[in-house]
Amino acid sequence: MTTEQITIFDTTLRDGTQREGVTLTAEDKTRIAKELDALGVDYIEAGFPASNPKDLEFFEGFDASQLENAKLVAFTRARRPNARAEDDPAVTLLTGLSAPVACIVAKSWKMHVEKVLRTTVEENLASVRDTVEYLSKAGKEVIFDAEHYFDGFKDSRDHALAVLRAAAESGATTLVLCDTNGGTLPTELRAIVEETVGEFRGLPHVNVGIHTHNDSGCAVANALVAVEAGAMQVQGTINGVGERCGNCDLVPVIANLQLKMGEPVRAGENLSRLTEVSNYVSELMNLTPDAHRPFVGRSAFSHKGGLHVDGISKDPSTYEHVEPESIGNTRRTPVGELSGKNSIRAKAEELGIEAGDEMTVLMEIKKKEHEGYHYEAADASLALLISRTAGEDAPLFDLESFRIISEKRADGATTTEATIKLLVGGKRAISTAEGNGPVNALDRALRQAIEQHYPELSDIHLSNYKVRILDEHRATEATTRVLIDSTDGRRVWGAVGVGENIIEASWQALVDGLEYGARTSAVAGSKSGGK
CATH class of the missing domain: 3.20.20.70 (Aldolase class I)
Structure with a gap:
């Protein structure tokens, strides 16, 4: 040969x-x-x-x-x-x-x-x-x-x-x-x-x-x-x-x-x-990566069950056939209503934050998931929930109000306009922007209002938007869960929002995604000397 x-x-x-x-x-x-x-x-x-x-x-x-x-x-x-x-x-x-x-x-x-x-x-x-x-x-x-x-x-x-x-x-x-x-x-x-x-x-x-x-x-x-x-x-x-x-x-x-x-x-x-x-x-190729791909999928080294998390914390080889780092992947510990304190502690460590009182965090997660929230694919919202439970909440702004207007014209064109009023850096800001839909318009208006205070947001954009109806039998009054993925070109993170109003649910996920991106970008910047 x-x-x-x-x-x-x-x-x-x-x-x-x-x-x-x-x-x-x-x-x-x-x-x-x-x-x-x-x-x-x-x-x-x-x-x-x-x-x-x-x-x-x-x-x-x-x-x-x-x-x-x-x-x-x-x-x-x-x-x-x-x-x-x-x-x-x-x-x-x-x-x-x-x-x-x-x-x-x-x-x-x-x-x-x-x-x-x-x-x-x-x-x-x-x-x-x-x-x-x-x-x-x-x-x-x-x-x-x-x-x-x-x-x-x-x-x-x-x-x-x-x-x-x-x-x-x-x-x-x-x-x-x-x-x-x-x-x-x-x-x-x-x-x-x-x-x-x-x-x-x-x-x-x-x-x-x-x-x-x-x-x-x-x-x-x-x-x-x-x-x-x-x-x-x-x-x-x-x-x-x-x-x-x-x-x-x-x-x-x-x-x-x-x-x-x-x-x-x-x-x-x-x-x-x-x-x-x-x-x-x-x-x-404009294809959504399958999270469950062998070796490289986001969930390929994801451990959810309490027994698995406990085993991994003692010796990763108990539930992993190869080291995730060997193929450029990372270990994840998704948490939810079936998780235990070990899962909360491992997840906080994975996210680089303090877990605080794990039992308090776990009870808050169980409460939120009963309302329809789901954190397995929403690390951003989970990290913020843990921080808020520990009393470390530092929002990017305080919302006064937002308003969305959609208009369909005789020529068939549809426009959407969002106006946001909020307090940022101790000052009142008002911003209006158009978008190809309500979430896009909200995103643009919010960025216009706060990007001068948080320039790192210019590197973040929305990469995916998913909607799920949780109780279909209620028809138009059904509770909606929205998952928004954001990326800065290096990382991808998910945020979740829930509500009977799809705009409100979208707003929650949008804000969580931007807040998490700004926080983690600032941490990464300080560790690298601000470069």
């Missing part, structure tokens, strides 16, 4: 963008590519330049030499049946790009050759040979993706292996076995990978790779057993984004290879950046 270390092939920017609702600009792709490179992935497949102008724009504008760790990969298909590679623009286009690696996909399932391509097995093999040889002679490192390999192998072992052999004999350095439909189970997949690796063990210039999809929920498991069976490259995407149910998620793959399987990968050298990269990709 050509390498002794497993290589990570990231296709977030190509296969990942086939997820419904996801689209990336050329600039987005550039930013993600640089993050993946810094993480230490070995290959970055950035798109299919012959398929759309946006991908071509990226490849023409991105100099592959900018990457310090990864090799840039351009994707294409094998040349059309009954044609020549040198006459197929989807193939020849790659020779003029700076990407040093070409990834070629071709059919390895006999049924697809005959029913989809409508050609013969012989012509399909010729297409593979011609395309791989053409790009190899053009100086490209060629990675060959055998589409539907496992279905093809089960249908006709000889044909599937013949397709791989055609690619290997023509210059491909990695033969990637693709579970394109995502329906193969780990035991079956492992056996096929093991047999395939054995077939090519005599070719020292060739590696076998694995590319799995998650339609049966086995993408990561399949990738890991493939490595155990001899695969030397894993293809996948950050957060498992991709078509249908997604691709193999490289986040747990990298972590498991590095921490549990004794298969160190180059990306594993920067494992503490894994959570940051995962969240960064979600942000640019």
Whole structure:
């Protein structure tokens, strides 16, 4: 085999963008590519330049030499049946790009050759040979993706292996076995990978790779057993984004290879950046991160039960399979009506504040949760509740009143205006602002009134707004819970508000989020010398 270390092939920017609702600009792709490179992935497949102008724009504008760790990969298909590679623009286009690696996909399932391509097995093999040889002679490192390999192998072992052999004999350095439909189970997949690796063990210039999809929920498991069976490259995407149910998620793959399987990968050298990269990709794809993602999710190391919290306080390994810091995550202790004093003490320590009288805090939490408050995703409101219970409340301002006016015009346009009157810094302030809704208008008016006193608020913006009706049977008189997430670009924190009036509930969450952000920003600033 050509390498002794497993290589990570990231296709977030190509296969990942086939997820419904996801689209990336050329600039987005550039930013993600640089993050993946810094993480230490070995290959970055950035798109299919012959398929759309946006991908071509990226490849023409991105100099592959900018990457310090990864090799840039351009994707294409094998040349059309009954044609020549040198006459197929989807193939020849790659020779003029700076990407040093070409990834070629071709059919390895006999049924697809005959029913989809409508050609013969012989012509399909010729297409593979011609395309791989053409790009190899053009100086490209060629990675060959055998589409539907496992279905093809089960249908006709000889044909599937013949397709791989055609690619290997023509210059491909990695033969990637693709579970394109995502329906193969780990035991079956492992056996096929093991047999395939054995077939090519005599070719020292060739590696076998694995590319799995998650339609049966086995993408990561399949990738890991493939490595155990001899695969030397894993293809996948950050957060498992991709078509249908997604691709193999490289986040747990990298972590498991590095921490549990004794298969160190180059990306594993920067494992503490894994959570940051995962969240960064979600942000640019405009996807809300799943809090329960393995390793990197906000709740991945979250301990709520009293027994768990007690165990963690004595030895984290009692309820954690790895150290959260090793992958850039943090331990959390959400509290609620089922919590005990240990949970309050641990949560206060996590938040960097004094717990005070834990039993008093716990009784206040139980009372508030009975009213509909929920603090598991509202650390900002919880921190303020603990401080207020200890008599340490120092509000940013004192509210006199606020008023909201919404107007729908004859032309169909709707405007919302908020006016706020309050005391800040001992002085009365009045502010009016328009917004695209009542919460946005309130946020703008409040900031106008107090930002000169708290300039740190300029770095804080609202990142999420959620509403839940708690007692639907009361219809329009129902109690509403509002959760608002805020961020300063480095951290994200949640605040909660509850009331029969949705505006009042939103106001509570808005104020808690800003107050917590201002307080913690001031603390961070004092610790860093105000810089």
